[in-house]
Amino acid sequence: MLNFRTFKGDERGVTAIFFAVAFIVLVACIGAGTDSVRWFSARRITSDAVDAAVMAGMRQLQIKPDDKSDAVEAAVKFYQTNTIKRLPLLSDNITFAFNASGDAMHSSGTAYIATTFLNVVGITSLPVHSQNSAKATQPVGGYAGGNVEVSVMLDVTGSMCADNVGPCLSGAKMDGLKDAAKELVRLVVQDNQSTFTSRVALIPFSTRIRVAADGDGGAMMTALTGLDPSWSGYREECVTGSGSGGSEHGGDWVCSQAQVFQRNSLKISPCVSDRYFNDARGFDATDNPPGPDAWLNAHDGGRMPKGQDSSSTAHTCGHGDVDTDPATNWNYADGYCADVMGGNIVHPLSSNKSSLNSRIDALEGYGSTAGALGTAWAWYTLSPRWNGIFTGASAPGSYADLTTLDATTKAPRLRKIAVLMTDGGYNTYRTWKDQDQTVVSDYATSVCTNMKNAGIEVYTVAFGLDQLSAAEGSKARATLQGCGTDIKHFYETLTPSDLKSAFRNIGLSISKLRLVQ
The missing domain is CATH 3.40.50.410 (von Willebrand factor, type A domain)
Structure with missing residues (x-):
């Protein structure tokens, strides 16, 4: 039969076991906290580096679309650079590759960090990357989602x-x-x-802005300027001139002698100039479609022989219907743009x-x-x-x-x-230089x-x-x-x-x- 003295001895043994178990649990808890902090830091750095690497690889592929190996190398270098400050890992076999169609780069492989305290309870490592955790894709159409x-x-x-x-x-x-x-x-x-x-x-x-090749674009010019695709009539043209018309600047060309000619079916020059209204002395800065009172000016900065500006106001002279009222515009030069x-x-x-x-x-x-x-x-x-x-x-x-x-x-x-x-x-503006x-x-x-x-x-x-x-x-x-x-x-x-x-x-x-x- 157990006496009180024996019971006291047994109580001391139980207490020792209790404290031993409690100590192990305490160490495990402290270890879990410490290792969790280390794991979270390594996992965050690894995850961010992998995401950045696949994006960098795809960017490199956009720059050199015929060199996937160069893109993979760029991803690897980016990953290595961005993990320099990460805690040492037990293992890291993360790799980068393209899918079969070549429009997406993905990561694969695993990476583990060793534990410092949790190994007491048999947990020797923690994963900081899992298989196929990140993929960068080129969106179909060139814009993400639209x-x-x-x-x-x-x-x-x-x-x-x-x-x-x-x-x-x-x-x-x-x-x-x-x-x-x-x-x-x-x-x-x-x-x-x-x-x-x-x-x-x-x-x-x-x-100017050219909308068609020389000799073409009649229908387009009509839609833009309201002018006919071709014109016949009397026109005053220079027969003697000197100087140069210039390129960036106006040049020094002058006409010393002009003559009236009758022309038939001259094609409109397929170039336009700014939309401008003479009465208001103002430009049009909208995207209004061309049409009545919103025409674009033609090759010479106006819309003759119909009008002098973007409005639908008809001009009273210079139509070229008779040789005493010749046209003087340069909107019809048999389809040529200067x-x-x-x-x-x-x-x-x-x-x-x-x-x-x-x-x-x-x-x-x-x-x-x-x-x-x-x-x-x-x-x-x-x-x-x-x-x-x-x-x-x-x-x-x-x-x-x-x-x-x-x-x-x-x-x-x-x-x-x-x-x-x-x-x-x-x-x-309106073809007027300088x-x-x-x-x-x-x-x-x-x-x-x-x-x-x-x-x-x-x-x-x-x-x-x-x-x-x-x-x-x-x-x-x-x-x-x-x-x-x-x-x-x-x-x-x-x-x-x-x-x-x-x-x-x-x-x-x-x-x-x-x-x-």
């Missing part, structure tokens, strides 16, 4: 040539412009247009990269800087109000889609973006303001403004900065390489990647 439309205004004036006059198909600046524009097209326009669409429009500009080279034709919205690149290759520098006109056309090609001009596959999407979310992706159905590039001060830069720049800024108010995102790119006078360069820079959505949307470039980098950055920002967990 369609995208991009208009690109390109300065193809004489200052883009080595002699600042032109014409030139090639040269450091023109070649740089073409490379940059092609890079933007490559990044924005996706091959797969089945789910979402990505389209680009090209607006080369100089003294100061605008033949390849510099506006290309409306398209997802045909081959067509866009061919048009870029044909660009040729010559003429003066009607920058406000180019800015307006960047808007026109994006405006649904111009769907009577740009139809079918080139028709711009609705403004309403800019603020309507896609039911599946929860992103806006549509994004409209204008990219405005120039190398000079705006000095031309005009006050402030007047033309203010007109361009008004167009930009209204375009942004319509929901269009605007990027601006200055190219080689250091070659201008201090005053001209300062005004040009301020105009582009004011036109952009914000200062982050403004790029100042000095070299062709800089220009391509700017267009690449814009293209990458437009062609957003998606991270899928």
